[in-house]
Amino acid sequence: MELLFGLMTGIGFGILLQRAEVIRFDRQIGALLLVDMTIVKFMLTTILVGMVGVYALVDLELAKLSLKPLVLGGNVLGGLIFGAGWALLGYCPGTAGAALGEGRVDALTGMAGMLVGAAAYAEAYPSLLGGVLAWGDYGKLTLPDLFGVGHWPVIAVLVAGGALLLRFLERRGL
Amino acid sequence: MNASPQFRPSPGARAWNPYVAGALAGLLLVLSVYVSGKYFGASTTYVRAAGFIESAADAGRVAQMAYFAKEAPKIDWQWMFVVGIALGSLAAALASGTFRLRTVPERFAARFGHRPGLRALLAFAGGAVAMFGARLADGCPSGHGLSGTLQLAASGYVALVCFFVGGLVVARLVYGRAGR
Numbered sequence: 001m002e003l004l005f006g007l008m009t010g011i012g013f014g015i016l017l018q019r020a021e022v023i024r025f026d027r028q029i030g031a032l033l034l035v036d037m038t039i040v041k042f043m044l045t046t047i048l049v050g051m052v053g054v055y056a057l058v059d060l061e062l063a064k065l066s067l068k069p070l071v072l073g074g075n076v077l078g079g080l081i082f083g084a085g086w087a088l089l090g091y092c093p094g095t096a097g098a099a100l101g102e103g104r105v106d107a108l109t110g111m112a113g114m115l116v117g118a119a120a121y122a123e124a125y126p127s128l129l130g131g132v133l134a135w136g137d138y139g140k141l142t143l144p145d146l147f148g149v150g151h152w153p154v155i156a157v158l159v160a161g162g163a164l165l166l167r168f169l170e171r172r173g174l
Numbered sequence: 175m176n177a178s179p180q181f182r183p184s185p186g187a188r189a190w191n192p193y194v195a196g197a198l199a200g201l202l203l204v205l206s207v208y209v210s211g212k213y214f215g216a217s218t219t220y221v222r223a224a225g226f227i228e229s230a231a232d233a234g235r236v237a238q239m240a241y242f243a244k245e246a247p248k249i250d251w252q253w254m255f256v257v258g259i260a261l262g263s264l265a266a267a268l269a270s271g272t273f274r275l276r277t278v279p280e281r282f283a284a285r286f287g288h289r290p291g292l293r294a295l296l297a298f299a300g301g302a303v304a305m306f307g308a309r310l311a312d313g314c315p316s317g318h319g320l321s322g323t324l325q326l327a328a329s330g331y332v333a334l335v336c337f338f339v340g341g342l343v344v345a346r347l348v349y350g351r352a353g354r
Contacts, residue, residue, distance in 0.1 A: 018272070
């Protein structure tokens with residue numbers, strides 16, 4: 001059943017990604033060149049809607065959070081390395097399959113490269129454990145924890161800030 | 175869209191409004207969390223898939239590797255989610271008449287010309303680097319960028335900012351002004 005839910009959720013997400021054109025190399029690289037903010041508009045709206053919905057469910061005890069720990073070494077270094085590779089590939093792990101789905105054959109070698117990258121990481125993992133993966137480990141820290149406030153004030157600030165950013169992008173015609 | 179002389183977007187059915195599609199994706203995520211307790215993510219699936227492939231060559235070695243013990247080669251919710259994304263995109267592309275086989279994206283061609291071999295090679299290299307980074311960061315734009323930030327996880331914000339910083343620098347170096 002869980003597998004069926006995964007498939008159905010993926011199909012729904014794939015349809016939205018394809019019709020909003022956010023899986024296109026040109027849109028992803030366009031965002032990184034600061035000339036086409038379509039993917040930023042899509043992502044930011046998803047985040048803001050998801051944030052309100054998920055925390056409402058959590059408050060009603062209908063869902064649980066699933067937090068990844070803040071490990072500055074891994075998050076920062078890995079994040080920068082991911083970004084560098086993303087700029088070459090022009091697809092991300094979730095959208096590469098979708099790009100292939102709409103006929104972008106170049107996503108195939110990208111996906112093969114991602115398998116090689118995953119295998120290489122599995123080889124490197126034991127030697128990273130005591131090093132970069134131990135630097136700046138703060139555990140499962142959230143923004144409300146960090147600022148010592150409840151989650152709704154943080155959400156209110158992020159929704160307002162997100163709306164301002166989107167208005168700025170629209171005014172600049174991006 | 176900037177209609178610069180070097181770059182023209184490809185024609186096809188009109189795109190959905192990114193705010194509407196993004197909001198629907200947010201509702202889909204909330205529904206998924208409610209129904210199955212699952213948040214969106216993608217990059218762990220590549221680890222599991224790599225584990226499957228390596229198991230075919232040497233199952234004993236894979237069984238002894240710490241990272242494959244942590245992320246075992248198995249088909250789980252996220253695996254099916256990633257497959258579903260590809261199928262959903264295929265269905266939407268066929269239904270909207272936007273399916274088209276192509277080997278070189280427009281912005282790439284604007285910078286390097288129509289060179290499918292070079293594009294395939296750079297996509298492979300970029301994919302390998304990106305996935306190594308995603309696993310080191312413990313997530314990709316789905317796991318950190320969407321699921322992490324919407325749960326207000328500090329790790330999500332740090333990773334998302336770093337994704338864009340790394341991407342902005344390399345995109346400028348590689349595609350420069352031609353891609354714009």
